[in-house]
Every structure is written in C-alpha cells, then in structure tokens.
Amino acid sequence: MHGFMTLFKKEILRFWKVAFQTVMAPVLTALLYQLIFSHVLSQHVEAYPGVSYTAFLIPGLVMMSMAQNAFANSSSSLIQSKITGNIVFLLLPPLTALEFFGAYLLAAIVRGLVVGAGVLAVTAWFGLPLPSHPLWILAFAALGCGVLGTLGIVAGIWADKFDQLAAFQNFIIMPLTFLSGVFYSINSLPPLWKTVSHLNPVFYMIDGFRYGFFGQGDVSPWLSLAVVGGSFAALASWSLYLIGSGYKLRQ
Amino acid sequence: MTHAISIESVSKRFGSLQALDSVSFTVAQGEFFALLGPNGAGKTTLISAMAGLSRPDSGHIRIMGHDTVTSARQARMTLGVVPQELVFDPFFSVREALVFQSGYFGIRHNDAWIDELLHKLGLTDKAGTNMRALSGGMKRRVMVAQALVHRPPVIVLDEPTAGVDVELRQSLWAFVQELNQAGHTIVLTTHYLEEAETLCSRIAMLKKGKLLALENKDKLLAHSATREISLKLAAALPASLQPLKVREADGRHILQLADIARLEDVLRELRLAAVEVRELSIHETDLEQVFVKMMHGGRV
Ligand SMILES: Nc1ncnc2c1ncn2[C@@H]1O[C@H](COP(=O)(O)OP(=O)(O)OP(=O)(O)O)[C@@H](O)[C@H]1O
Ligand SMILES: [Mg+2]
Numbered sequence: 001m002h003g004f005m006t007l008f009k010k011e012i013l014r015f016w017k018v019a020f021q022t023v024m025a026p027v028l029t030a031l032l033y034q035l036i037f038s039h040v041l042s043q044h045v046e047a048y049p050g051v052s053y054t055a056f057l058i059p060g061l062v063m064m065s066m067a068q069n070a071f072a073n074s075s076s077s078l079i080q081s082k083i084t085g086n087i088v089f090l091l092l093p094p095l096t097a098l099e100f101f102g103a104y105l106l107a108a109i110v111r112g113l114v115v116g117a118g119v120l121a122v123t124a125w126f127g128l129p130l131p132s133h134p135l136w137i138l139a140f141a142a143l144g145c146g147v148l149g150t151l152g153i154v155a156g157i158w159a160d161k162f163d164q165l166a167a168f169q170n171f172i173i174m175p176l177t178f179l180s181g182v183f184y185s186i187n188s189l190p191p192l193w194k195t196v197s198h199l200n201p202v203f204y205m206i207d208g209f210r211y212g213f214f215g216q217g218d219v220s221p222w223l224s225l226a227v228v229g230g231s232f233a234a235l236a237s238w239s240l241y242l243i244g245s246g247y248k249l250r251q
Numbered sequence: 252m253t254h255a256i257s258i259e260s261v262s263k264r265f266g267s268l269q270a271l272d273s274v275s276f277t278v279a280q281g282e283f284f285a286l287l288g289p290n291g292a293g294k295t296t297l298i299s300a301m302a303g304l305s306r307p308d309s310g311h312i313r314i315m316g317h318d319t320v321t322s323a324r325q326a327r328m329t330l331g332v333v334p335q336e337l338v339f340d341p342f343f344s345v346r347e348a349l350v351f352q353s354g355y356f357g358i359r360h361n362d363a364w365i366d367e368l369l370h371k372l373g374l375t376d377k378a379g380t381n382m383r384a385l386s387g388g389m390k391r392r393v394m395v396a397q398a399l400v401h402r403p404p405v406i407v408l409d410e411p412t413a414g415v416d417v418e419l420r421q422s423l424w425a426f427v428q429e430l431n432q433a434g435h436t437i438v439l440t441t442h443y444l445e446e447a448e449t450l451c452s453r454i455a456m457l458k459k460g461k462l463l464a465l466e467n468k469d470k471l472l473a474h475s476a477t478r479e480i481s482l483k484l485a486a487a488l489p490a491s492l493q494p495l496k497v498r499e500a501d502g503r504h505i506l507q508l509a510d511i512a513r514l515e516d517v518l519r520e521l522r523l524a525a526v527e528v529r530e531l532s533i534h535e536t537d538l539e540q541v542f543v544k545m546m547h548g549g550r551v
Pocket of ligand 2: 294295296409
C-alpha cells in the first residue's frame, strides 16, 4: 500500500512540477477552441432546445481536454521512464501489478480532473447554466479520465519510441475524441455517421457528461454509463494483465 | 544455511544469440563474489534475471531461498541491485529519489538511513540538488544509495566503478567492504581485475554465456599458472635448464616453472654447473593474466 502511495505521489509531482506545460497549456488550448467555435457557430446552431451552441460546446471541450490529458499523463510518463531507463527503479522493488496500475491510473485521473476544472473555470462564463445533475458530471469525469488513463498505460507499455506513441495519439485518440460529438450533436449527423459515432466509446463519455449539465443528451446516461464503465473494466483488466505478465517491461 | 544466491541451469536466448547457457552456481551468505567476463559475456543478463528484470528461458534463481519467479516479491525485498547503465529521474532531487525508492519498498520514515547513505557516499551536500545537475560519478553514487535504501542482505553491483574517479572508487569499496563485514553478501562485476583480486574471495568467469571457472580466488591464482622466474647469470644458462626457458629479456633468462617448488631444482642445477646467480626474481601471476589466458581458450 505504501508502495502504491509513493508511486502515486511521484506521478502527481511529476506533472505538477511542470504544471505550466501539463495544465496551463491545455487550458489555454481549450479556451481558444471555445472562443473560435462559439464565435463562428453561435449564430447557426442550437444543439438542444433551449441550449445555445456556446453552452453546448463547453462540456464537450472539458471532457475532451480531460481525456487527452489523462492519456498523455500515463503514456508519456511510462515511455519517458522506459526510454531513459529509469523504469528500472520501479521494476526492482516488490510493487504489485495492481499498485503499479493503480498509481499510474489515479495520477492520470487527477491530471485529467485538474485540467478539466481549469477548462471549466475559463469557459463557464461563456454561458454555462448551473449543472442539473452534478453526480453524473463527477461520475463521467472520473470514468472518462480512467478509460483514457488506462489506455495511456497500455500505449506507454506497448510503444518503444516516442513516434509510436505519437502515432497512437494522432491516429486513435485524436479521431476518437474529435469524432465523438465534442463540437456537434450526433443527432445532426446523417444516419450512417450517427451509427458510426455510436461505436465510439468517447461519444458516450461526452454525452453522459453533457447530460449532467443540461439534463438532456443524445442517449440515456445509463447507457453511457454502461458503455464507459464496461470499456474501463475491459481496458483495466487488459492493462493489469500486461503489467502482471511483464509484457515489454520484463523481457 | 540458505544460499544468498542459487542459480540452477539458467539459460536465456535473445533471438539466435545464446546469452546464458545453462549457468549454475551458488553464492554463500556473507561472501564477496566477483563475476568476471569480457563484454557481452552475459554478466548483466544474469544479473537482470536475478533481479527479475528479465525471465530466464529455463532454470531457476533463488535469492535467500526465494524463487525470483514464484516468490518474486520476497526475492526483490532481499536484493539490492546497482544497474550498469547510468539512469536517473530528471524530475527529482537526490533526496527525493531516495525517499521514493524507500517508499516503493514499503518503507516510511527512512531518513536516518538515507542520511547515513548520503554521508557514506559523499552526497550530503548534494541532497537537495536535482539529479540532472549531478556529474556522472555522482549519479552513479546515487544509484548505489538507491540500491541500499531497503538494507538488502544481498547486494549486486554491475560495474559500479565505471566512470568513477579514483578517490570515489576507494571510498566506495571501503563502504562496500564495510557492508560485507556487517554480513551483507556482495556480488560485483568489474573490468578492473585488481579490484576483484583485492576485494573478492570467490570468482566466477563467464564467457559467451557459459561459466568457465568458479573458484576461490587464491586457488584460481595458485593453480592457474605456471610461475615465471627471471635470472641474471654470470655465465651461460646450463643446457639442462634450456627446456624451461621461454625468452630472454634485458640479458635475463626467463624460465617457466610448473610449480614454485621447482625453483629448488633450478638452483641445484646452477650450483652443479657452477654458474653464479647475479639476480633472481619471481613473477607472481595476477588475476589479469589468468583472465586473459582463460578468455583465449587456455585451461586453468
Ligand atoms: N535485450 C537484449 N536483446 C538482444 N540481445 C541482448 C539483449 N541484452 C543483451 N543482449 C546480448 O546478450 C549478450 C550478453 O550481454 P550482457 O549485457 O549480459 O553482457 P555483459 O557480460 O554484461 O557485457 P559488458 O561487460 O559489456 O557489460 C550480448 O551479446 C548482448 O548483445
Ligand atoms: Mg554488463
């Protein structure tokens, strides 16, 4: 247990010491998206009845930032440790797979939530109403960061080089987040694309998260919870299995 | 008594390369043991297998009786390893690195021991310095400290003195000897053979993944080699001694003796031939010669 706490603390410090780059930068990026998209699109679209596009955009941006940063935290920490070789300091002590996984996961969730809170703080005054279901918001925030944090652990263990990780990020994480309804409601899409979007787990994270703010979404929050929770359980088991088997870490 | 380290027919392949070929030996508790061999012999591969950083294809390793695969946690608890590669976490200071390392081993409040380690390794005034800002030799010392945070009974140092200045080498060895006297088992690899010779009591030699020799140091030195004597004579070397002669240097005859006891015979021959001895010296073999000889396929 103390091993887990120590690794968790180390992972928190690792991003906190460079918070300018790991927290401030993504908050600024989200703010720019908010400024540009709400300016360009606010006249044209009303996503849900009674919800302006500007307000609609905010939870999507918050969730996208959380997801990307949770992924970045675990994946970049792991690959840096692997490439510099200092991962050996984690492989020599008697840490269990669960301690190892839990520490990276929790740190990724914390980074995601800190960035999410930052994005919310700078974008909310664009016109976000008071949230209607705060518990749904918290549940989807934590689970969404958990899914991407776990995916980051898997990617960080799998990748041998930074460019492999970049490819993972550019060809998997970015399309999944951008095509998940961050910038639009799925209901506005043609039927084919609507069906495709329903296969994307990130869509359910954003939809469920948005439901917490507006009390309405494209699908039921319970369905979203099942999909996101199921994805998390599957990825977490896979990740634990990889760590336990020593895949790429103990050859 | 349980062996500190027990290695049973451990083999490991990397593709077509047999990095370890059925290596077996044991190290007793309290021993100071050297693992020698040329570059690529498999020393680091063997140490990685001991530390659970890699898994052998076959065979078993036990550290203080704990199997490194089936009782991995206990085995890791009893082992401290200083890796060969210089690695560090650039995000943290020396003290932070040591506090974290203690924590990974489940140890809280380790400050007294950490202070002692810093002191012994001459790092006290660098405690607050970021790892990135240390010189290579200092980073190496921090790695030694990191391996010792949990006071492991078995300590393995993979070339700890590579890139370390003479002064530190001496203080490091003094510290390691102190640990050995306090009961810790020490295994080291080094390319400075005189280090192995002065420090270690037993030596294993590896070559191409195979164990070539495993001996008590003195025994290895004693039966390894034929000794050489150098003679400066007032007259020519008697014919009866010609077969022993291997070369001449500076007007001295260099004779090779199978055993130092044969010196007696040589002197008798010289007396019989009435040749006066002006100078006589005996060349002791050192580990370096034994090593070079073995690595070139010579037998001990
Ligand atoms: N991960 C790996 N993948 C492929 N080959 C490897 C790997 N690790 C080691 N080897 C090979 O195994 C052999 C033994 O390497 P090892 O590092 O154990 O040698 P060593 O005795 O420690 O040498 P040195 O004195 O240079 O440190 C070498 O031929 C090396 O190239
Ligand atoms: Mg080596």
